[in-house]
Amino acid sequence: MTSQKTSHHFTKIAFKPLHTNLFNIVLLSIFLTLGSAKVYSQDIVKKTVPIATKSPKSTTKGKNKTKNKAIPSTIATADTIKKDTVVVKKAFLEGKVKYKAEDYAKIDQKKKLITLYNKAELYYQDIELKSGIIVMDYEKNEVYAGRIKDSSGAYTQFPNFKQGANEVEPDSIRFNFKTKKAIIWNSRSDQGEFKIKAAITKKENDSVYFLKGARFTTSKDVDNPEYYFQTNKVKFIPGKKVVTGLTNMVIAGVPTPIALPFAYFPMSKETSVSGILLPSYNDSNTRGFSLQNGGYYFALNDHYDLTVLGDYYTNGSYGMRFESSYAKRYSYRGNVNVRFENLINSERGYPDYSKQTIYNIQWSHARDSKANPNSSFSASVNLGSSKYFKQSINQTNVGSNLNNTLSSSISFSKTFNSIPQIRMSLSATHSQNTKTQEINMTLPTLQLSVDRIYPFAPKEGIKKGFFKNINLQYNLNGRNSFVTTDSLFFKPEMFKNAQVGMQHTIPISTNFKVFKYFSASSSFNYQEVWYLKTISRNYDKDQSKVIDKVVNGFDAFRTYTFSSSIGTTIYGTFNFGDDKKIKSIRHVMRPSISYGYTPSFKKYYDTYASDATGTMTKQYTRFEGGIYGAPGITNSNVLGFDLSNTFEAKVADSDTTKVEPKKIMLLNNLNLSTSYDLNANGTTSLAWAPVRVSGGTQLFKNKMNVNFGATLDPYAVDNSGGRINIYNINNGGSLFRMTSANMTINYSLASTEFDKKKKDDDNQVARNGGREDDLFGKNTDVRNQKSQFDDKEDAEDPITTFFRSKLPWDMTFAYSLTYGNTNREKKIINNSIMISANADLTPKWKAGLSTGFDFVQKGVTFTQIRFERDLLSWRMDFNWTPFGDYSNWNFFIGIKSGVLSDVKWNKRRVNDKTVR
Template identity: 75%
Template sequence: MHTNLFHIVLLSFFLTFGASDIYSQDISKKRKPITEIQPKKGSVTDSKAKTTVNDTVKKEKDSIKTDSIKPKKAFLEGKVKYKADKYAKIDQKRKLITLYDNAELYYQDIELKSGKIVMDYEKNEVYAGRIKDSTGKYTQYPNFKQGSNVVEPDSIRFNFKTKKALIWNSRTDQGEFNVKAAITKKENDSVYFLKGARFTTSTNKENPEYYFRTSKVKFIPGKKVITGLTNLVIADVPTPIALPFAFFPMNKETSVSGLILPSYNDSNTRGFSLQNGGYYFALSDHYDLTVLGDYYTNGSYGMRFESSYAKRYKFRGNINVRFENLINSERGYPDYSRQNIYNIQWSHSRDSKANPNSSFSASVNMGSSKYFRQSINQSNVGSSLNNTLSSSISYSKTFNIIPQARLSLSATHSQNTQTESINMTLPTLQFSLDRMYPFVGKDGVKKGFFKNINLQYNLNGRNYINTTDSLFFKPEMFKDAKIGFQHSIPLSTNFKLFKYFSATTSANYEEIWYTKTIRKSYDSDKSTVVDRTVNGFDAFRTYNFSASLGTTIYGTFNFGENKKIQAIRHVIRPSFSYAYTPSFEKYYDTYSSDASGKMDKKYTRFEGGIFGAPGLSNSNILGISVSNTFEAKVTDSDTTKTEPKKVMLLNNLNFSTSYNLDADGVTTLAWSPVRVSTGAQFFENKLNANLAATLDPYAIDNSGQRINKYNIENGGSLFRMTSANITLNYALSSKDKDNKKDKSKESQTTRNGGREDDLFGTATDLNDNRKSMFDGSEEEGEDTVSEFFRSKIPWDMTFAYSFTYSNNNRENKISGNSLMISANTDLTSKWKVGISTGYDFVQKGVTYTQLRFERDLASWRMSFNWTPFGTNANWNFFIGIKSGILSDIKWEKRNYPNR
């Protein structure tokens, strides 16, 4: 190992140890254990005796004559309650109360339960200890509780007045720590001393698999902790990892600022490194800040700033800013390179209770296109294989006027990590007025053609920017920004036609404003057509008309109530639509396309606008679509149910096409290709199947162009299949079908743009490697683990299959054919293994493959992730304590991908 584990582990322990509450002191003088006081012959005993000390004091007071001497102050400041199963003996001469067998004593905020309790109410002291049963085994250990502190020792001596205590073999919980000390002395409420203390996060208090042994500890709650010699013990075997003493302050807050120790690693390309070291700032109850850094001996470095914030019933969010300066090879070598990569992630949500009339949200993931592929502090293949980063920030407000108005401002970002192109809107303004029904009567009934007529007003304004990684947030990126405003007033109505048909008609008026237009002209010097940008306000106006008519047809095929399939129900929803947009030739000009000036071409100065340009020709389209669903009624396997069970056979079977009424048969063809799509679920909805195909009725020529001749007239079939796609997703497991993962918590993989499942492997967050395969796998009600193992081995498996067929130009080829598999299982109750892999039948190669192994070591966890081949080939080994308070006590080793 290349890490100084000795210093890292011990320093981590003492930096995190301050979050617990501990008690101790070195006692030089030992006291004899409490001996059992047997009742004298003839003494009065009372089984299940229960009384109070005030009763005894009252009897003494009655027997003394009142004189002129001022009586002494009462020695107890409250009422004492006690009881015991075997006997409760009161010795008035010695001022002792002895309780035996399941003894209990209550005084002020102190609760004491033990096998034997002796109270000296003259000295204000109580003694408690265990007792032996008939077999000679010690039972009924003391349980001492004062306020929220609970101590379970072998014996205890406590003074009610001074609050001092002496405890032998105490056992207590302090936060995540289980503490056991040979001798504990409570000096007062502010100072505790421990001798021979043992600290562990193991749930096995008596026989922990590991613990930290400390010779002496002085503990001042809320202020500081001073420890003596401390070393780590594993399986009762002392390790050489030790520290002579330590001093560090404490804080009563649950979140405490402190150092984050780095991990030591080495890589083939950047040398030795210290990663993820820094400082955690607990700034307030509402927000924090973590600063982390990496350093590599070849000069590479990285910085990360992570902050979470929240205010109850107001908002919550987090922000991560990551930057890396990567150096490859050495200066002077031909393969030397240097690059800066960064990534910014911000997530913000506002509680709806804060203001019901407005909202603000943000989901940002932006930065260098190469970040997830080049970063050496990210092992997230699901993110590196993703080709798109996207962001959205939006604010909306509703104005409760008549008609109701809505205003929203948003900024969006879309980034292709392959081409490094970035599209942004900074910002988008949207304003709308709610629907208005001008012909509705006083009764408010909207029925019929006229009463259903409604109109709206919508405003959409955008500042659109297209740039690249190299120009991002530089002045050049704003140079070619496009600004536009779209005003629209839609007018529509719906009504019933011939009782069974639903009809909708609408008309839409639009006005588009631009701040830039173009002018085309022929440049004789350059012998080419040039576009000249003209700055200034310009606008155009368009309108269109549309109508649709649809109905629903039901059909049922009955097979008999005594059949397994009793009936099949077929629902057909045909729909016809018509859309007309006239020609807006008035917005078109001409330009010369050659030096002669005789070749004129038409263009519009609004070309390239973000809301499009007015059309030159009429658009006269008739659309046809048919939607089908199939459902079956089957006899339920549960004989107690009288009604048949409904089973969905096909969720949808859709056909759609369109006909151009203005087609000339040369430049435009009348029929568009028929689009067919269907989807179904099988095996109790575990298998999702989707099929889509494109069918073209026209033939093609030798160059692959569609011609005005039907394919069947050209010697082919009725339709020519130009493309088809099939996707299958199948997930199954040994657990109940309703046992699904909680998707309410967004993982870092999803935020980075990766898949929610692990078909591309699980992500390894090098900042915190404690995400376990065991997390959430054990739930109440599942098979219990026997001495060897459970009879049913838990497992889960996910399949994803994709098939794509292409035949646009008679190529008749399979362009995509791949299968991906992910599986996880428990080899034993403590061993989990998993694999993610796949095969591409077109490229004839294995896709991304990851092997996962994990061992549950009770308080520790060990994991090994391995990607054996490919550009992302790497491995990662980790072993560390599960508890977050000791998160720095770990050892990890990894091999970086060759990037």
């Protein structure tokens, strides 16, 4: 202690006890000083009546008298002093300041400074400031924060300035508490998907910043980005927009020729913002150069939006698309796509010149069950030109191209909570064959059903026995049906051939037990059909042919049927011993016999002359061609036989710690069915129907699905291929003649990573009618390019990650075999295999292949090769279909971020789809 200076003693003794209270004492002294100034500046209220002053008796000599005479004058002057106009000063801070530092917090009262050093923190209102050093000038209402050097001389503890939702990490900052203005050096901040770094930033107020020497990027590392946009002058409004002057794009530190005189980046915190969608350039051999997918996005409100897109080719072809999504929480959600294209091939005057208009309409709507539990509304619409997906200039979807059917359904249903309960539904359906261009449409279909009624059931207790289980229903089905073609769709000709009908059915049924182990059921079904159109068939001598004349007017027919069935379940177990690998096999059989009878309704049939003489007559019914069919002229008296089988095994578990054996399924189902016609006379009709065999199972931990089927005919055939009333075994053959057989095998296997996560593929493929898997390749949408890579930050060095990474992969196999032997041809009709494989070659490279081989046609089926490269902030992919009718290639490179999705380059080449 003797070697230390006195000043050191003073610092240690005096500073430490006042370390936590000194600032409060200084503030208290300031407030007391301001308070005393306030007392002296109080107004002196002028009295209305002057107070008379009395001269005190003089007990002194001249000098004292003179002084005493001056006193009244002074008081009178004080009474006439004017009101004080000095403005009362407010406190220099409008909130409480909290601060702390690891090394020290020093207060300089003379300079009005508070200095915080090492891990300094300061909190004031909505402002949070953390830095190596913080200096607060409470007289100027300013604060300064900066870095400090560590023992090695490197700068550490960069400032972190946070105000509300905005956060900045600069080298240093100077901020004024009163004006809210600031100057920031080398600031770094995140605004949505953007990362911004600027040499100098001037904070004008809470909502406007001016930046100088700034760079914008979506890269994770703002100091060493893969790319950035360099600009010198920027006006930045957090959460809304960024407006810049001359902007140049820099890739890998190298300036590129890509520059704009000014740039505008929307940064709204809203879910969507309206804006222009930039088109992509392409070219075609027959249509010339083109701009595709250019348009505008309208963010109409929080519940729905609209996207308008267009394509234009220099030969005059063009296309328009309108896409809208809408949603309301707990009510409904859906989307609408309307596509229209005017296609021109070649040039006017050339022999191969052609012109055609195609369109496609898609609508998907789903109503939330919470909106109304007693009613529902849904829609799934996909209709338009049959050749749209084959000839569209904007669709490259092989799965949709190979699909031959478009279908739609719109339905509304409502339940009436009456006794008995009533259900009603209205629907419109559409089915379109893209090959034949035939369209079947119902507009609308009315369905009404009344819940089951048990007239003989007791009010309490269970329903048991034949009579107590008798129940009946009422069902109504009405349809307005159209059959038309592509060219007549929604034209007057379409509605002229409309068919209208209504079907009433009353099923009466019961079920009961027979001999304890047999379950029996019986049913009687009454049906009445109403039509508004019937036919009258006659021979027209003028035209020399039989013609049908449409008769307008109400007409009806009534039919009834009877059916009954009995069945049971038989269990069988084959034990092999506890010391065996296979402990036992369980066989479950469910045999059943059914009987059905339908009488003849010949009373609804008439005769007509089939030739000019009138001697040859044939029978017909005026209800032919009706949407609910026509009554039968022959009675039906058929016995049916069905047998279903299930095989299950118990095997020893590979895990020796488990006591119970493991159950595995050998055959999910093995079904056999046939029927016998009791009315068959043996000459003109054959009694036994072919035996149909079908089955399926799952192998390799349910990764392989195997399904098979066969048709076995007990009768022989003649030389022309017709069935004859001779059993095949009596004709020198086997017991059954296999007329057809088929088998399909689907096998999927994947690594653990691919097996755990589901692929989020584009649902648009399924909506267009294509396959959801990638056996026909991935869908290549020019406008919506989706990455297969997960956006995960690299926690390790890239080289270390490469050698430690587990490369996920998946494979899908599909095998199909069809055998035909209807006329003893013994021919393999179809024999093909399809394979799809996807793998991560490296953590940044993905590859995929879809291909197959047709062993009958001896050729390779659809083949697609695809690659994708993760370029950190960018993504690149390449899809190539090397041969076939749908050969094409597509190359894409662009920024992953959605806010810069228009910064991309896309090039593709497809086979020019000729208009036919």
